[in-house]
Amino acid sequence: MTIAEKVNVTTGFNGNCVGQTGQVPRLGLTALCLEDGPLGVRPVRRVSQFPAGVTTAATWNRDLMAARGTALGQEFHDKGVNIWLGPVTGGPLGRSPFGGRNWEGFGSDPYLHGVASYMTVQAAQAEGVVTCSKHYIAYEQETFRDGFTILTSTNQLPISSNLDDKTAHEVYLWPFAEAVRAGTGTIMCSYNEVNGSHACADDHTLNQVLKQELGFQGAILSDWGGTWDTESSALAGMDVTMPGSGFSGFLGDFFGDELVALVENGTVPEARLDDMVLRVLTPILQHQDLSTYPQPTFNANDITAPTNNVRRDHYKVIQAIGQEAITLVKNNRKTGGGLPLPAPASMSSLAVIGEDASASLYGATSCGNSGSSCLIENNGTVTTGGGSGWAFPPYTIDPLAAINAFVCADGPDINQHLENWDLGAAAMQASQSEAALVFISAYATEGTDRLNLTAYSQGDALVEAIAAVNKNTIVIMHIPGPIIVESWIDHPNVTAVLVAHLPGQESGNSLVPVLWGQASPSGKLPYTFAKQESDWPPNNIVSTDVFAPQADFTEKLLFDYKAHLFHFRQIRWFDAKNITPRWEFGFGLSYTDFTYGELSIAKTFKVDNTSIQPTSEPFLKSTTNPGSSMYDILYTATITVKNTGSVSGAEVAQLYVSFPESEGEPPSSLRGFDKLALAPGESGVATFELTRKDLSVWDVQSQRWEIPQGTFKLSAGASSRDFRSVVSHSFA
Ligand code: NOJ
Numbered sequence: 001m002t003i004a005e006k007v008n009v010t011t012g013f014n015g016n017c018v019g020q021t022g023q024v025p026r027l028g029l030t031a032l033c034l035e036d037g038p039l040g041v042r043p044v045r046r047v048s049q050f051p052a053g054v055t056t057a058a059t060w061n062r063d064l065m066a067a068r069g070t071a072l073g074q075e076f077h078d079k080g081v082n083i084w085l086g087p088v089t090g091g092p093l094g095r096s097p098f099g100g101r102n103w104e105g106f107g108s109d110p111y112l113h114g115v116a117s118y119m120t121v122q123a124a125q126a127e128g129v130v131t132c133s134k135h136y137i138a139y140e141q142e143t144f145r146d147g148f149t150i151l152t153s154t155n156q157l158p159i160s161s162n163l164d165d166k167t168a169h170e171v172y173l174w175p176f177a178e179a180v181r182a183g184t185g186t187i188m189c190s191y192n193e194v195n196g197s198h199a200c201a202d203d204h205t206l207n208q209v210l211k212q213e214l215g216f217q218g219a220i221l222s223d224w225g226g227t228w229d230t231e232s233s234a235l236a237g238m239d240v241t242m243p244g245s246g247f248s249g250f251l252g253d254f255f256g257d258e259l260v261a262l263v264e265n266g267t268v269p270e271a272r273l274d275d276m277v278l279r280v281l282t283p284i285l286q287h288q289d290l291s292t293y294p295q296p297t298f299n300a301n302d303i304t305a306p307t308n309n310v311r312r313d314h315y316k317v318i319q320a321i322g323q324e325a326i327t328l329v330k331n332n333r334k335t336g337g338g339l340p341l342p343a344p345a346s347m348s349s350l351a352v353i354g355e356d357a358s359a360s361l362y363g364a365t366s367c368g369n370s371g372s373s374c375l376i377e378n379n380g381t382v383t384t385g386g387g388s389g390w391a392f393p394p395y396t397i398d399p400l401a402a403i404n405a406f407v408c409a410d411g412p413d414i415n416q417h418l419e420n421w422d423l424g425a426a427a428m429q430a431s432q433s434e435a436a437l438v439f440i441s442a443y444a445t446e447g448t449d450r451l452n453l454t455a456y457s458q459g460d461a462l463v464e465a466i467a468a469v470n471k472n473t474i475v476i477m478h479i480p481g482p483i484i485v486e487s488w489i490d491h492p493n494v495t496a497v498l499v500a501h502l503p504g505q506e507s508g509n510s511l512v513p514v515l516w517g518q519a520s521p522s523g524k525l526p527y528t529f530a531k532q533e534s535d536w537p538p539n540n541i542v543s544t545d546v547f548a549p550q551a552d553f554t555e556k557l558l559f560d561y562k563a564h565l566f567h568f569r570q571i572r573w574f575d576a577k578n579i580t581p582r583w584e585f586g587f588g589l590s591y592t593d594f595t596y597g598e599l600s601i602a603k604t605f606k607v608d609n610t611s612i613q614p615t616s617e618p619f620l621k622s623t624t625n626p627g628s629s630m631y632d633i634l635y636t637a638t639i640t641v642k643n644t645g646s647v648s649g650a651e652v653a654q655l656y657v658s659f660p661e662s663e664g665e666p667p668s669s670l671r672g673f674d675k676l677a678l679a680p681g682e683s684g685v686a687t688f689e690l691t692r693k694d695l696s697v698w699d700v701q702s703q704r705w706e707i708p709q710g711t712f713k714l715s716a717g718a719s720s721r722d723f724r725s726v727v728s729h730s731f732a
Pocket of ligand 1: 134388
């Protein structure tokens with residue numbers, strides 16, 4: 001290749017995809033097509049709208065995570081997309097509950113997020129598409145995120161995420177290491193700055209950490225408008241600029257002729273350019289035979305252009321994930337109400353209340369291709385968030401549609417009220433019904449952080465109005481992250497609450513089996529619900545409007561439940577009060593009961609056979625724990641779980657590690673989970689395989705992972721606070 005040809009492979013151009021590289025016609029190399037997004041091919045028709053990442057995480061089911069990755073991989077492949085701009089891999093991870101994009105990824109814990117990232121990347125790439133794990137790194141707020149919208153107007157730099165080395169390794173890098181291990185072909189650098197450098201021009205995080213320490217062999221591509229300068233990005237390790245001259249160049253026309261000149265005059269070594277091209281083409285050629293791989297079948301700039309239907313039978317996995325994600329957080333059966341509902345034939349009336357219960361009055365395409373919810377009110381049931389992480393649904397089975405279909409033969413009369421503003425009329429329907437299902441929602445989107453943590457369209461007032469007149473008020477929430485539920489949660493007439501997350505196109509079909517007890521809810525929360533905003537770590541969305549806004553990650557390792565556990569310790573210590581969370585990370589009830597046996601730990605060395613692209617993360621070698629990989633399995637912990645109730649159900653047994661106190665680590669950190677489906681009376685063994693990394697902390701001084709000396713505590717249980725068996729152990 002000539003220099004100009006090589007540069008073409010590294011630069012974005014205009015075309016029918018959200019991004020495409022340049023061609024090298026002389027060698028038969030066509031443009032590579034890059035397309036959003038994490039829950040479906042966007043903005044493209046004749047595709048599925050999958051459950052969001054956060055919903056998938058709430059299943060805690062590895063098989064479903066992989067099944068979603070497979071199905072998404074097939075749709076991107078069949079549309080002719082070479083690089084899928086997903087999944088979101090811990091950027092954002094959810095440092096702030098206000099984060100506009102938290103729902104795109106897999107919840108607010110690095111370990112859970114890492115498992116889901118690994119499963120998704122591996123499964124999707126097996127279908128031929130190359131994944132792009134994003135957004136690297138410490139991209140935790142939308143406010144002040146990007147220069148291309150703010151530089152022109154106010155001359156402002158993007159937010160700088162300022163974090164220390166230990167926090168970077170143990171929290172934000174962890175899920176990316178899992179994506180690298182799973183073999184991700186590309187990674188997207190983010191809009192924000194990291195410790196004062198643009199993330200797409202940061203030698204430390206790109207060259208030194210991602211490419212050297214993790215040994216990432218694929219390409220780093222910029223977020224759309226994340227490049228600020230050709231020379232510094234190229235030298236810092238960025239391999240592709242997007243969209244380059246695409247989008248008419250308005251996001252910054254970098255690389256291209258400028259890179260040719262910099263290589264020709266020796267500023268950027270030609271070896272660096274060769275490296276860029278190899279990093280782009282190696283994963284592509286590993287997974288795709290470009291002579292047979294489909295060409296794009298759509299035009300992302302024209303959603304009316306004819307295109308192929310790639311949905312196969314993916315509605316099944318969409319329904320299954322939506323159903324398994326549903327998390328029961330309150331259920332009071334004492335007064336004869338709560339969930340599951342009685343058999344349909346034994347009910348005469350059921351109220352279905354709220355705009356979130358039924359379809360958007362304006363249709364799926366009413367907002368063009370930008371997001372599903374451009375209207376503030378009456379926008380219909382929330383199945384997804386907005387922005388580039390959104391996808392068109394081919395149809396939406398809303399909750400009311402699925403309920404009507406279920407009760408049609410012999411079930412209750414349905415008394416519906418499908419807006420949130422006429423509380424009197426809504427209460428009238430509920431007062432005539434044996435039970436009332438109240439649907440509330442919240443919406444989040446790329447480009448802006450959440451304005452508040454309350455339900456959308458006065459959902460709280462709606463719940464209160466219904467609970468005032470109906471003794472069996474059941475709340476269902478379609479939400480992108482936590483909301484504050486304190487105004488109504490303890491109302492005695494609120495008998496049950498389900499978090500149904502963002503379920504995608506099969507929303508109602510996922511919900512009905514849980515409502516009527518054909519399936520017991522088995523989701524667990526992938527983030528914590530607090531009682532008030534001030535219970536989250538402070539400074540979490542910086543909105544101080546200065547030239548160079550700074551977000552200092554002063555909470556360090558105390559992320560989500562770890563912060564709450566930390567508070568909890570302080571409560572005990574200072575006898576303070578009222579800072580226990582509403583529902584903690586990992587929490588979720590069932591229609592049945594589970595008991596746990598005793599946790600046991602055995603030394604069981606197993607050579608790492610899960611790293612498709614082995615990392616080169618440095619660690620302290622020891623004779624106690626031999627082996628050459630961070631991902632060798634050193635110990636296996638097991639615990640028996642028994643279904644002691646009267647219906648079938650599934651329990652997500654969780655393992656938390658407490659490092660020796662001297663390490664200053666959070667009180668406990670998730671290091672394993674196992675979901676067991678159990679019939680009444682049945683027992684199963686939950687197994688947690690502990691890798692070297694699971695037992696290590698990042699030692700800043702020696703710049704390596706080390707298993708600390710001293711006594712660990714391992715706790716197994718039903719949530720991050722509900723430990724059923726605790727053992728002490730030394731590993732070093
Ligand atoms: C910006 C978003 O941050 C990124 O996730 C997306 O892939 C690109 N835009 C392209 O739409």
